[in-house]
Amino acid sequence: MSSFVPQPAKLPSNQFDHFYKGGYRIGKLRNGPGGPMRPEEWIASTTTRFGQQENGLSKLPNGQLLKDAVAADPKSWLGEKHIQRFGISTEILVKLLDPDQRLPVHYHPDQRFAKEKLQLNHGKTEAWIILEAPVGAKVGIGFKNQMAKNEVAALVSNHDSTGLLNSLEFKQVQAGDAVFVPAGVPHAIESGIFVLELQEPTDLSILLEWDGFAVDGDKDGHLNLGFDTALDALQLEPLTDKQQGQIISRFESTQSISHAIFKSIADDFFRADYLTGDSRRVEPGFGVFLALAGNGLMKFSNASAIRVNIGDAIVVPHSAGELSIENCAGIFSRPPKA
Incomplete structure (x- = not known):
């Protein structure tokens, strides 16, 4: 293990090409390259694109991969309790999504399916924190009515985008x-919605449609499993009334008091808080802060303060100790509690 104690650090932009259009707002916010085909930024990512070796991984300011830094000194980055429960996985992937076209109808496998079929420890439960949205913007989440596997398979094989969209609850x-999105639930995001996404640390997406997108779904849309197997990971029944009440929450950027963003349904997967310049001190732990308002300071009990400007993304190691902020506000994303 290195004798160097990791420090909180501002992360450089990590946009890269994807199969759908967008990315200009990310470029503006994060001083990155922008669009037209870079609609995602992966922030503090120790996760690669599916089937790739390095694409998707975040670098620290010195050029070192965050993944390598964590592996070299997991105790400093993650803390002993985290390691005892989760090993040296950071447990989260933070993204910015900036689609200039509707995202296709798709879904993600849960942990059980990922373990059995892909030999991975994580599925892809996720959540969208809406930063900007056009008036009347919608997201589709879950089927309206009970579906059958062969019914969905027919929609996919017929490239019936209209049928798939009509099947979703918007x-x-x-x-x-x-919006908390359980693994297995089909979903889509309309164009123009700017999202901070939290998710399990994988790149596991199964496409139900792809016409009009720069991807060959017949070849690459099913995680190399074939659709007959991949569709076993799809939740065919609608969300229950209880789930409908749990998945939607709000954060209030006008509040002067820091507060949690998600309801308890998210606790097993990730946490996020909207932090303001109040007196709250956040306990030590790995996390990612995205500054959304003001220009101020991020202070730590065991590390030097960092000046924070709008758009800065700061990765925080456990060893930095308690943190607080002054004269700024933003979203602090964290793994589940150890």
Whole structure:
């Protein structure tokens, strides 16, 4: 293990090409390359694109991969309790999504399916924190009615985008909404919705449609499993009334008091808080802060303060100790509690 104690650090931009259009707002916020085909930024990522060796991984300011830094000194980065429960996985992937076209209808496998079929320890439960949205913007989440596997398979094989979209339950969203998306649930995001996404640390997506997108779904849309197997990971029944009440929450950027963003349904997967310049001190632990308002300071009990400007993304190691912020606000994303 290195004798160098890791420090909180501002992360450089990590945009890269994807199969759908967008990315200009990410470039503006994060001083990155922007679009037209870089609609995602992976922030503090120790996760690679599916089937790739390095694409997707974040680098620290010195050029070292964050993944390598964590592996070299997991105790400093993650803390003993985290390691005892989760090993040296950071347990989260933070993204910015900035689609200039509707995302295709798709879904992600859960942990059980990923373990059995892909020999991975994580599925891809995720959540969207809406930063900006056009008036009347909607997201689709879950089927309206009970579906059968062969019914969905026919929609996929027939490239029936209209049928797939009509099968989804759409909800109107606005800035400040947060939507928890359980693994297995089909979903889509309309164009123009700017999202901070938290998820399990994988790149596991199964496409139900792909016409009009720069991807060959017949070849690459099913995680190399074939659709007959991949569709076993799809939740065919609608969300229950209880789930409907749990998945939607809000954060209030006008509040002067820091507060949690998600309801307890997310606790087993990730945490996020909207932090303001109040007196709250956050306990030590790995996390990622994205500054969204003000220009101020991020202070730590065991590390030097960092000046923070809008758009800065700061990765925080456990060894930095308690943190607080002054004269700024933003979202602090964290793994589940150890």
